Amino acid sequence: MMIKPHRGQPLWIAFLLHRISGLGLAIFLPFHFYLLGLALEQSETMDGLLRWSDYPLVKFAEFGLVFLLAVHMFGGLRLLALEFLPWNDRQKTLAAAAVALSFLLALGFLMRAV
């Protein structure tokens, strides 16, 4: 079994999502900065690469990126609140709200993109 039984509870899944989204963003950011860097000296190459975003598959990948970014930000805000504000018993609700909000945000991006 990939997830051991004792890990099958919402806040452990929230941890896993936070870790995976963080790793995903860490892998994405160097490419993102490289692309931005092209604007300085190779703007035509950059324009060529940006045209990729017209493909539906790339739009969907961008939806995934926005979701990762949002879920890492909202999940991180939940953890900061957990550690620095008085304890709140509704941690599972807050974690679920972070995921729901991120999904809505990413969906809104996708709707605008298509």
Place this chain on the structure above:
Amino acid sequence: MQEPTDSLEISVWRGDATGGGHIIYQVPRQPSQTILDVVTWIQREQDPQLAYRFSCRVGMCGSCAMMVNGIPRWTCRTHVQKVVQDNQLTIEPLRNLPVIKDLVCDMSEFFTKWKAAGGQFMPRKTRQDPVEPLLPDSPKRAAANAAIECINCAICYAACDVVTWNPGYLGPAALNRAWSLLNDERDSGQQARLEAIASDAGCHNCHSHANCTTYCPNELNPSASIAGLKRLAARAVFTGNL
């Protein structure tokens, strides 16, 4: 209600510190049967060499914790009916602790860490002094009381993945105890305790998985205690106390 004639297939981990494996036992099912009843039946009726640990049988002593279907539980108060799947159960020794034999773990490191986190009460007064008044409704006393009913069963310690990944980590039970004492206004050992919980082995290792809170049989909240410790440590850094 199950008929007593039904049979349970129980997979029990047998072995010692050098290794071991699972052995299957057929155990008759009884009404209101607990996991501890099952283990006791195996030892009395099928295999007297099976080693396990228990004492009070009513959820007070914290001796009988084991892994049941991969989840740490107090076996004396876990009914078979609640956890059985297809008439099968897997019973193993607690995670994160060295095995002595079969279902018995060596709890030494668990209690060593409890002490290392400053788990001992250090009174400010002697028995010659008048009894210190305690206001049960004060925020500090309420925080101390909320964390105080720990029975040291080590279920939170076995459930904690940070202990698995970093064996030096003090763990949820020790930090929960430290939080209770840090809120006890009668205690005189707060500075040493603060330094212990803010050390490399301390509260900042916690990833807030909340496995400890999820599986604590006494429904304590070590996650909240550890979060409280993080706040205390942060405040101590800014006020020059750490």
